[in-house]
Amino acid sequence: MPADKEIFVEVRNLHKSFGAQHVLKGVSAKVYKGETLVLLGGSGGGKSVLMKHFIGLLSPDSGEVIVEGENISKMSERRLGKVRRKMGMMFQNGALFDSMTVGQNIAFPLRMGGEKDEAKIQELVSESLEIVRLPNQEAKMPSDLSGGMRKRVALARAIVDRPACVLFDEPHAGLDPITADTIDHLVKDLQSDHGMTNVIVTHEMRSVFRIADRVMFLKEGQVYWVGAPEELKASEDPELSNFIHGRSGEEWDE
Numbered sequence: 001m002p003a004d005k006e007i008f009v010e011v012r013n014l015h016k017s018f019g020a021q022h023v024l025k026g027v028s029a030k031v032y033k034g035e036t037l038v039l040l041g042g043s044g045g046g047k048s049v050l051m052k053h054f055i056g057l058l059s060p061d062s063g064e065v066i067v068e069g070e071n072i073s074k075m076s077e078r079r080l081g082k083v084r085r086k087m088g089m090m091f092q093n094g095a096l097f098d099s100m101t102v103g104q105n106i107a108f109p110l111r112m113g114g115e116k117d118e119a120k121i122q123e124l125v126s127e128s129l130e131i132v133r134l135p136n137q138e139a140k141m142p143s144d145l146s147g148g149m150r151k152r153v154a155l156a157r158a159i160v161d162r163p164a165c166v167l168f169d170e171p172h173a174g175l176d177p178i179t180a181d182t183i184d185h186l187v188k189d190l191q192s193d194h195g196m197t198n199v200i201v202t203h204e205m206r207s208v209f210r211i212a213d214r215v216m217f218l219k220e221g222q223v224y225w226v227g228a229p230e231e232l233k234a235s236e237d238p239e240l241s242n243f244i245h246g247r248s249g250e251e252w253d254e
């Protein structure tokens with residue numbers, strides 16, 4: 001990354017434990033404005049926990065989280081609310097409310113944020129559905145949608161407040177390759193057409209090489225490697241190359 005690139009989020013020496021389990025063990029990392037950063041690593045390595053620190057959903061035991069120059073590590077909930085509005089999060093499994101229509105699901109963060117102007121709400125919902133290429137689907141119920149469509153509705157909800165940054169927790173999980181490709185195009189469109197910064201946790205290697213500007217590999221609660229996808233592909237580090245090729249070390253019969 002060029003030295004003059006602006007930083008959107010920076011974390012410094014983060015530590016986080018849950019009970020006796022030390023999950024983040026001194027993580028320092030930067031997310032640059034306008035980039036797509038992919039977090040990779042084995043299950044349980046702390047990727048989702050790190051991402052939740054970026055948006056203040058978890059607070060560190062020690063270390064700092066700085067969003068656009070503001071240290072949010074010890075912020076009150078009220079001030080944190082303002083910072084969170086800069087970011088949208090697409091949670092694992094989509095997590096839509098089944099009893100609400102698509103339109104009500106997408107409008108939810110706006111209403112929670114105190115927006116009262118119904119015309120504005122409807123306009124933002126409708127634009128968000130257009131961005132995820134599901135125009136005019138407000139009245140549908142989540143149960144009427146395929147898995148891929150649910151993910152796109154979850155994405156529409158994450159971007160309804162026009163955040164500067166979207167955090168994606170395993171957006172490809174459970175999707176067929178073609179639907180995963182649609183999600184990848186949406187991610188890149190958000191970046192190129194709307195200037196959004198994307199941070200993505202995924203295990204889908206094909207997507208990583210399509211969408212990442214930078215890759216950060218976490219291992220056992222620490223940043224093991226950071227670099228460009230081409231460098232990752234060319235890496236001879238067995239840890240990285242076994243991961244990207246899905247090799248466990250056990251041999252297969254020819």
Ligand SMILES: Nc1ncnc2c1ncn2[C@@H]1O[C@H](COP(=O)(O)OP(=O)(O)OP(=O)(O)O)[C@@H](O)[C@H]1O
Pocket residue numbers: 018023041042043044045046047048049050201
């Ligand atoms: N709120 C929580 N309370 C207790 N333990 C937690 C909590 N959140 C995460 N953990 C634990 O922290 C560890 C790291 O979890 P995390 O979800 O960050 O892993 P990950 O790298 O995203 O892995 P995966 O690819 O499986 O999602 C796990 O062992 C998990 O059980």
